[in-house]
């Protein structure tokens with residue numbers, strides 16, 4: 001069965017509307033090394049596609065990893081470190097070794113201490129009961145970690161011996177949608193395997209990779225790119241591509257800082273509402289996409305602003321259809337004394353400093369929100 005070299009979908013020549021379609025003439029002309037119509041359209045025309053969201057299908061795809069002796073690279077987006085841990089992952093990958101690769105560190109401003117992130121990720125991974133053998137902070141656009149994979153894979157059988165022990169067979173790259181798995185594979189392809197260009201289709205859209213894409217690691221084993229997990233606790237599971245483009249930082253973040261008086265509210269587009277209250281001054285810095293609109297107002301006027309500005313100033317979401325999926329809201333109440341960071345899955349994080357204040361974060365119910373005290 002041949003597969004699309006860009007997304008791993010099984011090739012079919014009968015239905016142009018379905019995944020994996022390739023016109024017969026393309027197969028006659030190019031043989032097995034073909035891109036499907038969907039990949040062709042994304043690569044050449046920036047076409048947009050709606051993903052078919054299905055958690056069960058995802059788990060079915062990865063569930064056999066637990067029966068192998070594999071290395072799992074869990075790739076996490078630096079902007080969503082809590083959401084990056086796929087729920088119940090250990091059930092599907094078993095006790096296999098996990099190398100956590102935290103990607104897109106290039107979007108963080110230089111003032112951010114990356115070491116702090118590494119420590120926090122190490123803490124979260126312990127809670128998740130994963131057999132973590134290392135954490136790497138990278139930018140897949142610039143770095144290749146094949147040397148690290150090789151170091152983990154082969155060990156000298158005895159001191160000073162040339163005989164090598166092979167510690168695992170296949171290496172799977174796993175992670176949520178759009179964390180940069182395919183970009184990472186392409187970088188390895190270009191640097192290590194001498195592929196002339198990006199073979200795998202990458203895009204800011206969800207579910208570009210449809211199925212496993214296998215590249216030889218050595219004579220017996222493969223490096224395998226896997227489809228992305230669409231995390232229900234991330235905005236990306238509910239909004240369309242236009243909104244998603246606004247959320248994902250494309251280049252380094254310009255931090256937006258506010259000095260707030262009590263009784264002020266900040267809207268993050270139409271996605272979240274944060275109310276600040278208390279007796280002291282409050283310093284708030286937003287580490288979010290530069291394209292995401294922030295609107296500050298007095299709390300007393302917040303309802304009116306929402307009523308009149310939804311889908312106008314307060315975007316994304318841009319459509320009623322998306323808003324409907326995000327309709328049910330939940331509120332997190334925090335008392336902050338000193339400094340705290342609030343992480344909102346899909347948006348980024350907010351650094352707050354105050355002698356004492358109350359913060360009320362209103363988000364759609366499924367969205368993951370975590371607060372860490374004294375983090376930065």
Ligand code: GDP
Pocket residue numbers: 103104105106107138139140141142175176177178179180181182183184201202203204207208209228249250251
């Ligand atoms: P996948 O769905 O996990 O395979 O993710 P892709 O490789 O398709 O990447 C998703 C988006 O993130 C694309 O627009 C990439 O250009 C972008 N991306 C990938 N790696 C990096 C990185 O290191 N830094 C930044 N800023 N963006 C990246």
